Amino acid sequence: MTPALLMEAMVNGVFLGLVYALVSVGLSLTLGVLGIVNMAHSAFVMLGSFFALELLRGWGIPPVLAALVAAPVFFGAGAAVHRLLLRRTASTSEAMGLLVLFGLLLVLENGSILMWTTDTRVLPWQPAQAVLSVGGFRVALGRLVAAGLALGMIGSLDLLLRRTLLGKVVRAVGQNPDAATVLGVDVARISMVVVGAGTATAAMGGVALALMFPFAPQEHLRWLAWAFLVVVVGGLGDVRSTLLAGLLVGQLEALAGVLLPFQYVYAVLYAFLALTLIFRGRGLQSAQERVL
């Protein structure tokens, strides 16, 4: 293995990491602010990929624009999920909320298979295949666009949460919903906004992923695992640490891809995720109990 190969893997890892951060940030947000484990998260990621595919095939809309269109559409979808499903289970039990989302996952996944079949697709956007030379490294334009999209979205989300009143209110709900209610915050509405925003970023992450990888309806659970990995490594509800964790996971995958035989990459990443969940799961729980 040459150092050049290793460097190229690491550069690719940065692009991967940025996109992983975008894919995960919604999961981190809903979990950190509302204490909801969104099992259906990756189903929306997958739907985002197909959204980009359909817009490109139907109207020739390029993926970056498709991501911008996806934001309001999937925000609405997420808000509907909160309104129709999550609000009802909020008062019963955690397990029921989880089952609702798992049922939603099954419906979305298999509905997508009925609609688009199990074939693996590639986004037919020609510029994605163009190869650029960035600082001596060869990078596919699709990856660059995906990473740029991810960075832009994460940056805006971070600004939104830190600099605006809405962001402040969201953080307040995350810290103590009761106190926020006392101060006149409509917690139910803010929760709806958070789930909507989480779903919107998931779909945009799906668009970004479609620029980098082939996709198929039944293969999205891998992204759920990866998003969990990012959340478990990075902690909850904070956009910047999610970004860092995403970059870390990107490096991990890129390096594992170079250093290990291909078939062991998944085994290693799943094992790593299982171990971190076992040893950091309690940390997440206490964060969640603080939230609740």
Next chain:
Amino acid sequence: MVEPARVGRGPVVGAAALLGLAVGIGLWWEGLGLLSTLTNVFLFLLLTQAWNLLGGYGGYLNLAMAVFFGVGAYTTGILAYGWGLSPLLTAPLGGVVSVLWAAAVGVPSLRVRGPYFAVLTMILGFLAQVLAYNVPWTRGAMGIYVSPLPWDRRTVEQFFYFTYMGLALVVTGLTARIQSSRFGAALVAVREDELAAAILGVRTTWVKVAALLLGAFWAGVAGGLYTQRIGYIEPTGVFSLDISVDVVLMAMVGGAGTWQGPLLGVPLVMLVAELLRVGVVHLGLFGARIPAEFNRVVFGGILVLIALYAPDGLMGLLRPFRGRRLRV
């Protein structure tokens, strides 16, 4: 100790009649199709009861029953393929290996609670599948063939019919006993409030581990028999997330955390699956393609509806009519 609920004569007579019917079908029914379907019902009854202990009574949502099932199936596969051992021997061994696997991987997972446990088990399911594809002794994607039992087809089918039926009945009876035992009460206490249970002196770790290992054993036995019955296994099939999800769905439909729940849920879900398959094929809604996904869309919808409107399943819906004798 919880007083076992007194049962009138009606249910006992009904259960005896059903049992007689099942035995009669096993002995004399001509069509192998029905026998095979009912064997699947008993297989899933076994798996669902195995899940029920930790998942239903204990409230730990395990999304990886397929792992225990698959480990059992591969134990039989490897032993029968490599050493030619008989299924009577390999099935219990499958249970034992499954328990060992549960002890090694599952017990540490019990540190994690709530939704994280569900996610963790799902990840462990993926991990098991990836491993089964790649470790040398499972033959990876090629899968393992096992030579069939040396009897005619009907006898083989009857053998598995009665074996699975017997096991399912034993486990159901055991679950009923556990429900009214201290162990069952301790599990329910863990589900309702683990911290409070621990403070009141329930050995929560021990209780959870016991429920997990017991469930792993039965699922391993079920998987061990499965290999011999089907004759061929490969990682995608036996470690499928679908198996794990079906088990949870069946338990939830009937009522998780009751021993009667799986008795209602398993046949009902399988009946719906059968009706959907036949119905959709006849209507030709989706052309010639096998609409297995249509099944799963409906099941996903059912899961959502149950979680929203009937969290205690059919048992929860039936309870008001039976009078709430055990309520304070």
